[in-house]
Amino acid sequence: MTATPLIAVTNLRKSFGTNEVLKGVNFSVNEGENLVILGRSGSGKSVTIKCLVGLIPTDEGEMKVFGTDVAQLSYQELNEIRLRIGFLFQGGALYDSMSVRDNLSFTLKHHSPKLSNEEVQTRILEVLENVGLAESIDKMPSELSGGMVKRTAVARTLIIKPEIILYDEPTAGLDTITSREISDLILAVQKKYKTTSIIITHDMACAKSTGNRIMILKDGVINAAGTYDELEKSSDEWVRSFFI
Amino acid sequence: MLDKIKNSFDDAGKLSLFTARFFKEVFKWPFQLNEFLRQCYVIGYKSLPLVTITGFIMGLVLTIQSRPTMSKFGAESWLPSMVSLSLIREIAPVITALICAGKIASGIGAELGSMKVTSQIDAMEVSAINPYKYLVVTRVLATTIMVPILVFYADFIGILGGYIGYNVHGNASMYSYFTNVIEHLEFLDILPATIKTFFFGFFIGLIGCYKGFNASGGTASVGHAANSAVVTASLSIFIIDMLAVQITDLFFS
Ligand SMILES: Nc1ncnc2c1ncn2[C@@H]1O[C@H](COP(=O)(O)OP(=O)(O)O)[C@@H](O)[C@H]1O
Ligand SMILES: [Mg+2]
Numbered sequence: 001m002t003a004t005p006l007i008a009v010t011n012l013r014k015s016f017g018t019n020e021v022l023k024g025v026n027f028s029v030n031e032g033e034n035l036v037i038l039g040r041s042g043s044g045k046s047v048t049i050k051c052l053v054g055l056i057p058t059d060e061g062e063m064k065v066f067g068t069d070v071a072q073l074s075y076q077e078l079n080e081i082r083l084r085i086g087f088l089f090q091g092g093a094l095y096d097s098m099s100v101r102d103n104l105s106f107t108l109k110h111h112s113p114k115l116s117n118e119e120v121q122t123r124i125l126e127v128l129e130n131v132g133l134a135e136s137i138d139k140m141p142s143e144l145s146g147g148m149v150k151r152t153a154v155a156r157t158l159i160i161k162p163e164i165i166l167y168d169e170p171t172a173g174l175d176t177i178t179s180r181e182i183s184d185l186i187l188a189v190q191k192k193y194k195t196t197s198i199i200i201t202h203d204m205a206c207a208k209s210t211g212n213r214i215m216i217l218k219d220g221v222i223n224a225a226g227t228y229d230e231l232e233k234s235s236d237e238w239v240r241s242f243f244i
Numbered sequence: 245m246l247d248k249i250k251n252s253f254d255d256a257g258k259l260s261l262f263t264a265r266f267f268k269e270v271f272k273w274p275f276q277l278n279e280f281l282r283q284c285y286v287i288g289y290k291s292l293p294l295v296t297i298t299g300f301i302m303g304l305v306l307t308i309q310s311r312p313t314m315s316k317f318g319a320e321s322w323l324p325s326m327v328s329l330s331l332i333r334e335i336a337p338v339i340t341a342l343i344c345a346g347k348i349a350s351g352i353g354a355e356l357g358s359m360k361v362t363s364q365i366d367a368m369e370v371s372a373i374n375p376y377k378y379l380v381v382t383r384v385l386a387t388t389i390m391v392p393i394l395v396f397y398a399d400f401i402g403i404l405g406g407y408i409g410y411n412v413h414g415n416a417s418m419y420s421y422f423t424n425v426i427e428h429l430e431f432l433d434i435l436p437a438t439i440k441t442f443f444f445g446f447f448i449g450l451i452g453c454y455k456g457f458n459a460s461g462g463t464a465s466v467g468h469a470a471n472s473a474v475v476t477a478s479l480s481i482f483i484i485d486m487l488a489v490q491i492t493d494l495f496f497s
Binding site: 080 | 355359362363366
């Protein structure tokens with residue numbers, strides 16, 4: 001493949017005190033690609049993508065996003081990059097004092113204060129329709145089911161038209177059917193918004209349907225990488241154990 | 245024990261950095277006016293009933309309790325001005341600030357703490373909205389402005405309570421009572437007392453935000469953030485009060 005990598009991570013290292021979490025992680029994601037990261041709980045998957053958006057400072061390594069090293073940027077420059085990236089938190093992280101509508105308009109109005117209220121409402125409705133939530137627009141986060149929370153969170157990242165979306169365990173805590181719906185949503189978003197994504201998951205069904213490529217994180221390094229079919233037939237027993 | 249001492253130094257250091265960040269962000273454009281006004285409203289509205297009740301009772305009780313001593317010295321006519329002086333200089337600021345520490349600092353600590361542990365603050369950060377500016381600057385400015393206003397209000401309600409306490413055994417007209425109070429008030433009674441209330445308000449907001457932002461782990465840490473915000477804010481009120489009295493004494497006597 002000759003596609004240009006939109007995200008290129010080299011030798012990423014991060015420790016918390018004596019707890020060495022990432023010990024030199026290398027990977028890249030091409031434009032338009034969905035990369036799935038697998039790994040046991042606590043292996044540093046969330047830390048990896050939090051480093052990518054500057055939520056956690058790194059110790060060492062280079063993280064090129066859109067061709068610039070995120071670790072070297074000023075706060076202002078970092079924020080410009082952040083506007084091009086959507087981040088879906090594990091629990092959804094919806095602002096629980098705001099309705100679905102306000103969760104979406106909050107970011108939009110903050111960054112485009114000149115937008116008229118009508119335009120804001122049109123964009124909110126359009127995005128909510130795309131995630132299948134138009135009728136819940138005035139609900140509060142506490143009234144939403146698990147799947148709806150995830151959909152709202154996806155909608156909230158889509159409202160700023162990101163080029164990259166980072167999904168942290170999008171199907172965690174959902175039943176099988178809802179998980180499949182969210183996986184389908186991720187694929188639909190990839191098609192419609194032409195996004196490049198990293199998807200962290202435990203859910204093999206989700207990994208299979210959404211991932212163009214899969215990587216396994218173990219002991220702070222990328223232990224295996226390939227397509228679903230390749231990894232399923234891996235000679236390494238530990239890698240195969242994910243696919244049972 | 246040694247660990248505890250080390251921790252509190254650690255905490256003081258982090259709080260100083262947090263304060264420094266406040267002063268760095270507060271002068272940066274754009275200012276979140278809507279959120280600031282909303283916080284002013286919430287803070288004033290939340291504390292008003294409590295401040296009314298305690299202010300009134302303080303004035304009332306202080307008058308009734310002081311009367312026997314004052315009349316022993318034949319100084320009963322000094323009662324209104326004595327009570328209002330104690331109220332304005334010390335009692336209303338401290339009691340109101342303590343109530344705000346209980347009501348507002350804990351509220352901010354719990355609110356921001358739960359936003360922190362559910363990643364809402366991180367979500368703000370990654371959508372390129374400065375959470376420090378949006379959440380902390382607005383709240384700290386709101387408490388800095390609202391606490392002095394609440395104290396003024398408590399002064400007034402307290403003096404009104406004093407009037408009613410005074411009339412339990414006497415009868416003064418409202419007019420003569422208030423004239424008596426105002427005649428004996430000096431600018432120097434009001435100024436230092438007012439200045440310290442700004443500091444009370446500032447630290448109530450700052451400590452609430454600091455504790456909330458530093459909540460980590462599960463939901464238990466939200467309760468901890470609220471609780472330690474109240475304790476730390478109350479303690480800081482007493483310390484500021486002591487410093488304020490010393491400084492006033494140094495300059496104005
Ligand atoms: N902010 C933090 N402070 C200290 N340790 C952390 C922090 N975030 C994550 N860790 C540690 O890093 C390790 C990896 O965490 P994480 O990336 O969340 O795992 P997961 O792969 O399940 O997403 C864990 O051992 C966790 O305790
Ligand atoms: Mg995780």
